Amino acid sequence: MKFVLLWSDALFFLLVVTAIVGGLWARRIEHLRVSWRRVGQSRVAMAAATLLVAFVAVALLDSLHYRERLPGEGENYAVEVRSALDALLAGLRTRTEKTYSAPLATHSFAKETIEGEGRDFPRLKYGGAHLGDELGRHEMDIALRAVQGLALGLIAWLALWLAGAPLRRRATHLAWEAVFATLFALCLVSGVAAALAGGYHVLGTDKVGQDVLYLTLKSIRTGLLIGTLTTLIMLPAALFLGILAGYAGGWVDDVIQYLYTTLNSIPGVLLIAAAVLMMQVVIDTHPDWFATAAERADARLIALCAILGITSWTGLCRLLRGETLKLRELEYVQAARALGVSSLRILTRHILPNVMHIVMIAIVMDFSGLVLAEAVLSYVGIGVDPNTISFGTMINTARMELAREPMVWWSLASAFVFMFALVLAANLFADAVRDAFDPRGAR
Amino acid sequence: MLAYLIRRLLYALPILIGVNVITFALFFIVNTPDDMARMQLGVKRVTPEAIEKWKAERGYDLPLFWNERAEGAEKLTRTIFFTKSVRMFALDFGRADDGRDIAREIRMRMGPSLAIAVPVFVLGLFAAISFALLLVYFRASYLDFAGVVLCVAMMSVSSLFYIIGGQWLVAKVWHLVPISGYAGGLAAGKFIVLPVVISVFAGLGASARWYRTLFLEEAGKDYVRTARAKGLSERLVLFRHVLRNALIPILTGAVVLIPSLFMGSLLIEAFFGIPGLGSYTIDAINAQDFAVVRAMVFIGSALYIVGLLLTDISYTLADPRIRLQ
Amino acid sequence: MTLLSVRDLRVAIGAARPVDGVSFEIGAGETFALVGESGCGKSLTALALMRLLPEAARIAGGAVQLAGTDLFALPEARMREVRGGRIGMIFQEPATSLNPVMTVGSQIAEALRLHAGSADPRRIVELFAAVGIPDPERRADEYPFQMSGGMKQRVMIAMALAGEPELLIADEPTTALDVTIQAQVLDLLARLAKERGMAMLLITHDLGVVARMADRVGVMYAGELVEIAPRAAFFARPAHPYAQRLFAALPDTASRRTRLATIPGSVPNPAERHAGCRFVSRCAAALPVCGTVPPPWREPAPGHRVRCHLEAVAKIGAGGTAPTATAEQPPPPAEPLLETHALKVHFPIRRGVLQRAVGWVRAVDGVDLSIAAGRTLALVGESGCGKTTVGKAILGLQPVTSGTVKLLGRVREGLAPGEMQMVFQDPFGSLNPRLSIDAIVREGRPDADVPALLRQVGLAPEMAARYPHEFSGGQRQRIAIARALAVAPRLLICDEPTSALDVSVQAQILNLLLDLQERLGLAYLFITHNIAAVEFLAHEVAVMYLGRIVEQGTAEEVLENPRHPYTQALLAAVPKLTGTVGERLLVSGDPPSPAHPPSGCHFHPRCPRAAARCHAAYPATAVISATHWVRCYFPD
């Protein structure tokens, strides 16, 4: 086995580490602690955060990549790059059927000519295979497994609840009841899903027989990456240029304003389309740059984040410029100037800390929009690599299925549910963060 | 005021030039025409002759900025930059890969795009403002709360699902209107209804919530208290004072989008098979037709800049504080 | 006859009770003034009467009768007839209280339609004329942004009058206005009340305004009324310890450069619960019972009621820190510490396609000042006259257009942080909320001795670890002073350091400034529009009008013997505690814009003494004495 650190993995880990370090650091800064505590006191925010953490955990597992060693002599490794999540879900990944099958089905969705029996719905290779010929037990078996799953989930939840006791005692002001209520629901649902997944395709299979649950779980990483890396990539430029324009004024301000007005004038989708096309040319004409298909897809993912970043920094930059303009005239900045404090020190002591709430709000507010954008762009064909599993590519392949008779609804439905949960949680969390950090809302 | 508008107009020019330069850089500096040819012809088995032929057919065989071999002014004009970028200012976009004239195609496709985009714009604005007003009228009540929750939920659904769900529901379950397609003239009506309704619905959550915030901010101002102290009813306060003030930023903010309506909507047109500019762009992207994408980027930007100008004008018309100064 | 009777009014905001059991009566045609410091619940009381409380607040109890009508029992539709019909209301901020996108005429028409049936344009003109708006036909078509603050407040009054109300509630109607404009508006209100037999509930924090306007006075403290009295009795013998201390805390000529009596501490938080008297923590006369039993109402004289445990309400004395005389003043040193010469700051007005400067706002237009070490020069003038800009230009925060600033005889280049510092007006904007007090005080000198500096400005050294939001306005101002003192400057430029503070806190800061001057030999450039503070602190006074100094001299000379008509008008416009409305020299009109100053003497359009030559050229300096000069053709 050989570990593979894709660029996006590295950036994603960096981001998570930064978030954790930043969180620890924020505990020592009075106003940040106060604001975050306000977020923590909101039930909705804590429930949403719990859900988001669960999503992040899946994405983290999906970011530990490796290549398997091939049997035989020498240092030969498989070309496929797998992740810890793949290993964990190996059962789901490998048990592919021939084609569509409905959730929890034992038979294929389409009729086929079966030797000796004429046209009929063939049995699935894996779905319900353990039942053997006792097809009458199908429903009973599902119910039993569901109950087992519920019990499993309950036990897991109880364990979490006990493990969380010291936390609850230490930070009594936080809305723990919302956290554990969400965890309760999460544990039960995953318990049932896990129990059923042992013998069935919980969310059915797609056209080429892949397990839809597996695909959906894999999509999470893509969505999260786009939502976070994009902001991470654009943040330095927006912060630097916005504050510079506001503080320096004069021709510097004019140039920066011209820059973002010009970029902003190009309709976002078209700029992205053009840039993605061009990037695709670069990637395609240099196949030698990438050792594996995963690396190539990864390069396209990161490039997409960069492009989205370039098209989306202008808004934040404008906000920061405006705020800096306001702060520059404030009396404490004037007082600092009168005391002979250098510009650099004024920027770092007085301006930067007082615009951070805007940055914070922008990060969380942009996230959900970016997750939604990924789906649309991938759908249109200017998003992630078609081989990367994402909500957009899932919807793209599933879209014509609604037209079938009877309809194949499960792929779309699961993409819908997972995306909705992710985006809704992000939106609710963002609202709470904005309310807590926006000084206007604070009073 | 006139001087102000002239100044804005003069400011728009360098922006348009900037957009042009950015597009040029994106299409010809990031990748050379050779790269594009190789990509189009298939990376593996491609001969230098095929590349040259591909370039010559599309006029990419010229130097980028400076043509040594040409005479006089042609040293500048017989270049890629001039023929492909500068000529766009004269609305000369050249030919698409399938040989058709892009400018003509655009003229033909504008109609269907507008037929969808204009009703969406008008109805969407109206629906969002009305919904927001309703919430503000019942502010701090359960209705308001439920409305905000609904807005957030609606915002959290991808527009893809609105389209897919709407298409399926209306066209397949209820068999009301055709699922996609288009016809000219009055017959367009039945093809337009569904995409318009879906677009309006898909945008409602986000805009209504945003407008509600604007209305609430306005409703907290001092002059609203004055209006109440006069004895005006809550309804009159809302419609005569709050609405009028809040509409200035809302409407002028919407004006910037008006010229861009020509561009149509990529998603809606692609899904519903509307032969507008949106689907034209999508097809070009999928076919990797660089000339068309380049033209659309330029037109889109130019229309947006026109929108900025219109915003300035509408501000001066709508707000007496600017009009009279 | 009682017009309005308020019984036990209570207002709740969450758990807090910002108004807690207020009862008073207003007779028909009577002007009742409600005084109190910021946050004591004056405005909420007024809004509760109108049932116009902000969303977070609600009426928690009490009853209001307007000539027999129970206002709290009326359905909302009937209450709307009362609002603007029987009770008119005007607010503090004329700038934001009018709808910016409707013409003022149509805003008044709206009120007329509601309460007079129809909006007859002639009525609008009549109303405008009644409130003294010149050229009423034309002005009705103007938008609020085209009018000055004083004019807007007149429009507000006209709007309130449209329904012919029996009662007018005026919530700090002149606080946002300049003194000369304030005098005009107060005169107008008094005249209208008399002509129309209209009762008035006047809310203010300014005892001078009370003396000028009120028939009866109610003093509020922390959500309660503590004293109600006829005006004369109140000003002759304030009964409540709080009221007495308020009077003692007011600076005036008599208290010149002596310690003002102060009220220690600050107003309690409205969320606090009180067992006994709310003033007990700040009261010098407090008895043991005061902390536990709410004080009863007593009536030392007919109609004069006070809420206090003290039996001997007659004369309690001004309190603990009584005025103490300071050491005699040192003679002015010969060499000036700071001198400005022909200082000019002009801001370009950019117009047209190319944004060329088509004109200049002459914010500061040739100012000569000199301040000696250890002395206070007060720079007095109305808003927009250029005071702040002078201060910033001297400091180097504002690039000057021309002229020089000399420190100890040497021309100052760039900033001089070790020599001059500035204290700003807004105690909330002048401290970075993200920094601890320690970091703030160290701003200019990282090795500053923070505990010593905090002690010097009267704060406990333990406060260094806390953050600005935990401090009151007065404490913040002390922190700002400590930050300036850290670099040991010789000159402190104080830009309205007390105008955002309550009277009792203002006295503390003025005392502190006086102390520091005597102990450290600081010089002050004291920028203000508050004449009383000038009387208290200044050695020299310079009066500024539209970018220029029009009169300068020692404090005695300028304040007691003003020679410029503007100075005279300014001083006359300040409401006096005696309430005497003697021979008032009221200037009419608004201050002109510094972008288009009038020809000749800038003051001529408003000057009662103006003659032909005043229009032609700016008057030269007329010397009155070695230290006193004015720029006027007729300086007497």
Ligand SMILES: Nc1ncnc2c1ncn2[C@@H]1O[C@H](COP(=O)(O)OP(=O)(O)OP(=O)(O)O)[C@@H](O)[C@H]1O
């Ligand atoms: N940066 C600026 N640009 C243009 N005009 C300015 C600027 N700063 C001040 N002014 C103008 O200069 C004039 C003087 O302003 P300044 O702030 O000095 O007045 P002030 O006497 O301190 O008023 P206040 O009592 O309201 O504080 C005003 O008309 C103001 O509008």
Ligand code: SF4
């Ligand atoms: S009741 Fe007591 S504490 Fe209150 S004012 Fe009177 S003497 Fe002072």
Ligand code: SF4
């Ligand atoms: S010069 Fe004339 S106008 Fe100016 S103040 Fe003196 S008398 Fe008045």
Ligand SMILES: [Mg+2]
């Ligand atoms: Mg000022």
